[in-house]
Amino acid sequence: MAPELPGWIIQRNDLFEELWKQYKEEQHTREKPEVTVEVLQDDKEPLSLPVKVWETTPAHLLKHIDKTLASQVVVAKIEDELWDLDRPIEKACKISYVPFSVTEGRMVFWHSSAHVLGEACECHYNCQLSHGPPVEEGFFYDMRIGEGDSVKETDLPPLQEGANRVMKEKQPFERLWVSKKNLEKMFGYSKYKMHYINALLPEDGSTNSSCYFLGDKDGDSLQRIYGVAFPDKKLLAEHLKFLEEASKRDHRRIGQQQALFMFDDASPGSPFFEFHGNRIFLAIQNFIREQYFIRGYNEVQTPNMYDTDLWKTSGHWDHYAEDMFRLEVEKKQWALKPMNCPGHCKLFGSREWSYRELPLRIADFGVLHRNEASGALSGLTRVRKFQQDDAHIFCTLDQVTSEMEGYFDFLSHVYKTFDMGFSLKLSTRPQKYLGTIELWNTAEAKLAEALNNFCSRSGRKWELNPEDGAFYGPKIDIEVYDALKRGFQCATLQLDFNLPNRFGLEYMTGETIPKADKEDKTVNDSAGAKSKSSKKTKDGPKEIPAVEPKATSMELNAESDTQAPFVWKEKPLSAGHARPIMLHRAIVGSLERFIAVITEHFAGRWPFWLSPRQVLVVPVMPALNDYVTQVQAQLRAKQIYTDIDIGGNTMPKKILRGQQQMYNFIFVVGAQEKESGTVNIRNRDDQSTQAKGELIPLDVAIDQLVKLRDERRLVNAIDTKAVVSGGNKDDALRKAEEKLKELESKLGEDDSSIRDVIALLERARLEH
Numbered sequence: 001m002a003p004e005l006p007g008w009i010i011q012r013n014d015l016f017e018e019l020w021k022q023y024k025e026e027q028h029t030r031e032k033p034e035v036t037v038e039v040l041q042d043d044k045e046p047l048s049l050p051v052k053v054w055e056t057t058p059a060h061l062l063k064h065i066d067k068t069l070a071s072q073v074v075v076a077k078i079e080d081e082l083w084d085l086d087r088p089i090e091k092a093c094k095i096s097y098v099p100f101s102v103t104e105g106r107m108v109f110w111h112s113s114a115h116v117l118g119e120a121c122e123c124h125y126n127c128q129l130s131h132g133p134p135v136e137e138g139f140f141y142d143m144r145i146g147e148g149d150s151v152k153e154t155d156l157p158p159l160q161e162g163a164n165r166v167m168k169e170k171q172p173f174e175r176l177w178v179s180k181k182n183l184e185k186m187f188g189y190s191k192y193k194m195h196y197i198n199a200l201l202p203e204d205g206s207t208n209s210s211c212y213f214l215g216d217k218d219g220d221s222l223q224r225i226y227g228v229a230f231p232d233k234k235l236l237a238e239h240l241k242f243l244e245e246a247s248k249r250d251h252r253r254i255g256q257q258q259a260l261f262m263f264d265d266a267s268p269g270s271p272f273f274e275f276h277g278n279r280i281f282l283a284i285q286n287f288i289r290e291q292y293f294i295r296g297y298n299e300v301q302t303p304n305m306y307d308t309d310l311w312k313t314s315g316h317w318d319h320y321a322e323d324m325f326r327l328e329v330e331k332k333q334w335a336l337k338p339m340n341c342p343g344h345c346k347l348f349g350s351r352e353w354s355y356r357e358l359p360l361r362i363a364d365f366g367v368l369h370r371n372e373a374s375g376a377l378s379g380l381t382r383v384r385k386f387q388q389d390d391a392h393i394f395c396t397l398d399q400v401t402s403e404m405e406g407y408f409d410f411l412s413h414v415y416k417t418f419d420m421g422f423s424l425k426l427s428t429r430p431q432k433y434l435g436t437i438e439l440w441n442t443a444e445a446k447l448a449e450a451l452n453n454f455c456s457r458s459g460r461k462w463e464l465n466p467e468d469g470a471f472y473g474p475k476i477d478i479e480v481y482d483a484l485k486r487g488f489q490c491a492t493l494q495l496d497f498n499l500p501n502r503f504g505l506e507y508m509t510g511e512t513i514p515k516a517d518k519e520d521k522t523v524n525d526s527a528g529a530k531s532k533s534s535k536k537t538k539d540g541p542k543e544i545p546a547v548e549p550k551a552t553s554m555e556l557n558a559e560s561d562t563q564a565p566f567v568w569k570e571k572p573l574s575a576g577h578a579r580p581i582m583l584h585r586a587i588v589g590s591l592e593r594f595i596a597v598i599t600e601h602f603a604g605r606w607p608f609w610l611s612p613r614q615v616l617v618v619p620v621m622p623a624l625n626d627y628v629t630q631v632q633a634q635l636r637a638k639q640i641y642t643d644i645d646i647g648g649n650t651m652p653k654k655i656l657r658g659q660q661q662m663y664n665f666i667f668v669v670g671a672q673e674k675e676s677g678t679v680n681i682r683n684r685d686d687q688s689t690q691a692k693g694e695l696i697p698l699d700v701a702i703d704q705l706v707k708l709r710d711e712r713r714l715v716n717a718i719d720t721k722a723v724v725s726g727g728n729k730d731d732a733l734r735k736a737e738e739k740l741k742e743l744e745s746k747l748g749e750d751d752s753s754i755r756d757v758i759a760l761l762e763r764a765r766l767e768h
Contacts, residue, residue, distance in 0.1 A: 006126050008189040015186050020176055027088070030054045035092040041065055051089050058095055059085040065097065072099035074231070075108040082108060084175055100231050110134035112173055113229035117141050119171075120162030121225065124155065130192040130222055136487075138228030144192065144221075151223045159225070246484060251599035252379045258604060258662065260595075260612070261380065269377040269384030271592055276612035279641060280595055283610045284588065285365060287417070287712070288389045295410060297361040297391055302343035304367060308333045312566040313502055314342040315434050319471045325369050325384075336369040341496075341584055344392045345503040348580070353507040358580065359395035359403055365591075366390070380596035387591050393583040394505070400495065400581055404450035407493055407585055412458070414587050415480060418598060419714050422480045422491070424451060424460065427468035434472050435498040443495045444474045451476065472498045475584075482601035490594055494584035501579060504571030511576045605684070608664045608705070609712040614641040615705070616658040617679075620651055620670035627674040631667060631698060638706050659684065664716050665705070668692070685716040696720045 005013075032052040039047040039061055047064055058076035062085075076083040077096045082104065089095075098105040114132035118141050121127055125145045132141035145151070178186065180201045187193035230236040247253075255261050260277030263270075273281055292299060311317040311324070316339075324335040337343065344362050353360065365387050372384050393403050415422055426447055429440045451462045462476075469475050478491035573579065588594040598610075608614060615635055619628045625646045635642040643663075645654040651668070658666045667679040678695035704718035 005123065009122060012186050012189075015182070016176070019178060019182060020174065023176055027054060037061075037089060037092060038094045039064060040094055040096040041069070046094075053090055054088045056089050057086050058083060058089065058097070061095065062097070069097060069099060072101065072231070073097045074100050074105040077104075084173070086172070087175055100235075107134045109231065110139040110229065113227065114139035114141055115173070116163050116166045116229075117159070117225065117227050118143075119166055120159045123162055124158055125149075127223075128190045128192055131196070138226060140224050140226045142222040142224050145223055149223075151225055163227075242484065246486075246600070249484070249600040249603045251381075251596040254599050254604040255380070258612070260599070267385070268374060269372055269382075271380060271383060271385070277595070279612040280606070280610055281591055284591060284594065285389075287609075288414075288587065291410060291413070292361075292363050292391075295361070295406065297363045299363045299365070300344070300347060302340060302347065302364060302366055303337070304369075305334050305336055306342070308335055309566060310342050310346070311335060313568060314345070314499060315472060315502060316342065317566075319432070323371050325371050337366070338368055338370045340364045340366055340368070340388075340390045341392055341499060341582070342503075345499055345505060345582075348394050349503050349505050353394075353580075355396060355507055355510050355578075358507060359393050359399050360580075361391060361393045363389070363391040380592045383590075383592050386593070388586050389588050389591065391585055393585065394500070394507075394580040395583065396507075396578070397581055400446050400583070401450055401453070403583055404447070404493065405453065407583070408450070408454040411478065411491055411587055417712055418601070420480045420482060420598075420601065422478050423487070424455070424462040425465040425477045425479070426451060426462060427465040427470075427475045427477050429474060430467050430469050430471060432471055433469070434502075439497045440474065443497055447474055447476055447493075447495055470494055470496075470584075472496050473584075480597070482597060483603070484600070488593075488597045490589040490597065491587050492585065492589065496582040496584060497579075500582050501570065502568065505580055505582075506573050506577040507580055509576055509578045604662055605716075606662065606664070607712070607714045608716055609709045611662075611664050612641060613643065613661055613663045614709075615643070615665050615667060616654075616661075616663040617642060617644045617667045617669065618651060618654045618658065619646060620668065622646070624669055624671065624674055627669055631669065631679065634698065635702060635705070638702055640702070640705055640709070655682070665718075667701070681718075681720065683716060683718075694720070 032055045034050055034052055036048055037051050039049060041047070044066075049061060049064060051061070058078075062070040062073060073085070075098050076085055077098055078089070078093045082098070083095075098108070100106055100109055111134045114134060117139065118129050118132050121141060121143055122129065125143065127143040127145040130142035130144065132139060180197065183197050183201070184194065187197065228239065230239060255277065258276060259274050260280065261271045261273050264272065289299065305327075308317060308326070311321070316324075320338065321335075324338055326333060326335045328334070343366075344364065347362065348360065367385060367387055368390075369385050372382055376382050377384070395403050411422070426444070428444055429437075433440065454460070455462055465477060468477075473494050473496035475492055475494035477489060478493075479487040480490050481487055602610075606612065617628045617631050617635075619625055628644045628646055632642045632644050645658065647654070649657070655666055655668070662684065664684050666682040666684075668682065669679055673679055673695060676695060676697075677699075678697050679701055680692055680694075681689060681696055681701060683689040700720065701718070704720070708716075708718055
């Protein structure tokens with residue numbers, strides 16, 4: 001039974017019905033000529049079909065397409081515009097259909113579902129709705145409910161019941177174009193809807209009543225309810241199974257179970273990494289550092305706090321001030337750094353550079369702080385204090401493409417090591433940006449060229465992500481995928497012509513400047529602008545074209561800034577110099593966020609090289625505790641994280657505890673193992689090793705574990721049949737030598753043939 005509706009909903013519905021009746025009357029009087037449309041289908045020839053405009057809808061044509069596709073269709077597309085299935089066709093056109101399995105289809109389905117949730121919430125809470133958009137994994141609706149009230153767990157069943165009622169009633173989604181005047185009548189009861197109507201529409205504008213609005217800006221405390229919906233029960237069941245698995249993998253749960261990290265109200269949003277969690281942090285950091293050395297990066301350290309003039313010079317103050325932690329020191333305003341790029345510009349600008357020294361690759365694991373809203377903080381995925389594998393490359397224009405290719409090689413190597421796939425998007429110039437259109441066009445073209453080259457070699461594809469670049473330059477956003485196929489934004493590559501100009505950075509081009517011209521010659525920083533003077537010098541890279549320097553006054557966003565107005569003035573280039581190009585790049589991005597991602601990716605079953613608990617040594621009885629500590633000492637000497645359990649529990653309980661704590665290997669030792677210098681190994685991921693097996697020489701086990709770690713293999717397995725190699729080889733040969741001498745001392749004078757055999761063995765030992 002439908003609930004009794006509040007008066008303001010009844011008035012809104014009455015007005016809608018009145019306007020809908022007018023619309024239908026207008027439609028009835030329209031001419032409806034016949035035209036031909038093309039229905040596009042994958043892997044099939046287009047269908048040419050006759051239709052009547054303002055009468056035939058895309059839904060009428062579903063009978064002509066594949067039945068499987070027709071059963072999954074959510075929305076149509078006419079000339080690349082999403083088109084309701086029941087909306088009449090307005091002209092001759094090309095039509096295609098979008099199923100739920102495609103992102104656009106899910107967004108439309110979830111947008112509609114948000115409206116179902118909105119109706120259920122209005123009826124249950126008598127609330128004022130704000131906005132309810134689709135999001136990546138479903139939808140939500142923000143609303144203002146009674147003063148002091150909040151959404152409770154007990155509210156969810158009646159909301160579910162209300163949503164089910166709407167669906168059972170098969171309420172239609174009807175598109176109606178409404179004037180701003182009528183919208184004000186329809187939604188006059190809601191300050192939130194009125195805000196969006198006034199903000200988004202001109203006085204003579206109109207909108208569609210089924211559109212969703214962009215967030216609330218009035219500062220009221222709103223309640224948000226998330227939901228997800230599916231077109232059939234099978235997909236819903238699959239999603240519930242996915243949620244169950246995702247819950248098991250939740251990094252916050254695993255972090256607590258494995259004592260990896262914690263949070264405290266003493267510093268909200270700033271993780272405390274416990275020693276087991278820090279082991280993972282260091283393993284990732286050391287992996288990246290190793291690659292830095294191989295790939296020619298130089299690691300630096302820069303300050304955590306800067307005078308705000310630095311951020312005004314870089315342009316961040318106008319775009320980012322509200323997201324910085326600010327403080328006053330000696331009557332000057334300072335800010336904790338949220339990124340490293342301005343500091344790296346300071347480093348580059350501190351001395352003279354030659355084109356021969358470029359590219360210069362600067363890496364920095366410095367601590368960063370961003371003033372995230374408290375409501376947005378979530379485990380390790382959204383924090384206020386973090387560290388990145390942050391690096392900046394200063395290079396010439398001619399070196400940009402090769403540096404990008406080097407970045408893609410670095411990226412591929414890292415994510416292959418973690419067994420994670422990734423996708424690529426080119427994010428272009430946003431609405432608010434620094435620099436000229438010409439510079440942006442050049443930068444975007446360079447990124448597109450690098451993407452095309454990489455994708456042609458690797459068989460990948462990339463997507464365009466319009467107007468989502470950084471304010472100082474376009475970027476390539478990399479989304480990585482975990483074991484559950486969820487996407488995460490981690491890596492990024494950004495091309496920046498503007499920051500080197502803001503800081504007046506330059507390098508010597510190698511160009512020979514005639515003495516008479518040295519005083520007056522200046523060169524511009526507009527690396528990407530087209531110029532007739534651009535040419536390749538005899539000894540150096542391409543010159544960068546010239547423009548007149550200009551002064552720019554920066555308006556400050558921060559009300560508390562009482563310092564004198566900051567004026568940035570472009571610094572002319574010295575004779576024979578050019579501006580470098582700056583590449584901002586990260587591979588794993590925030591290490592904190594990346595640890596959250598891989599915790600869920602591996603479900604806490606860490607590969608050996610990442611594992612904070614690599615080996616647990618368990619004795620069969622207390623009398624063997626001394627051998628247990630000897631084994632631990634030898635493993636630790638090779639920097640293998642090794643714990644021992646010599647407590648009062650029984651051996652089976654110790655083994656069970658080790659399994660629960662996800663140790664990669666458990667070494668069980670008894671009297672036989674002590675006597676022979678061996679261990680019995682149980683492999684976390686190999687059920688066949690969970691009972692007593694063959695005895696493995698300790699030196700062989702250690703040698704194989706070192707290989708497993710250093711090769712960063714994902715499979716948790718060692719070769720127990722292997723011959724000792726590497727660092728343990730000398731120990732084995734010394735033991736062989738001692739045995740040979742012992743044998744020789746026992747021989748008599750007549751045992752010459754045996755002595756010859758011993759001599760041959762000794763020679764073989766020395767050659768080996």
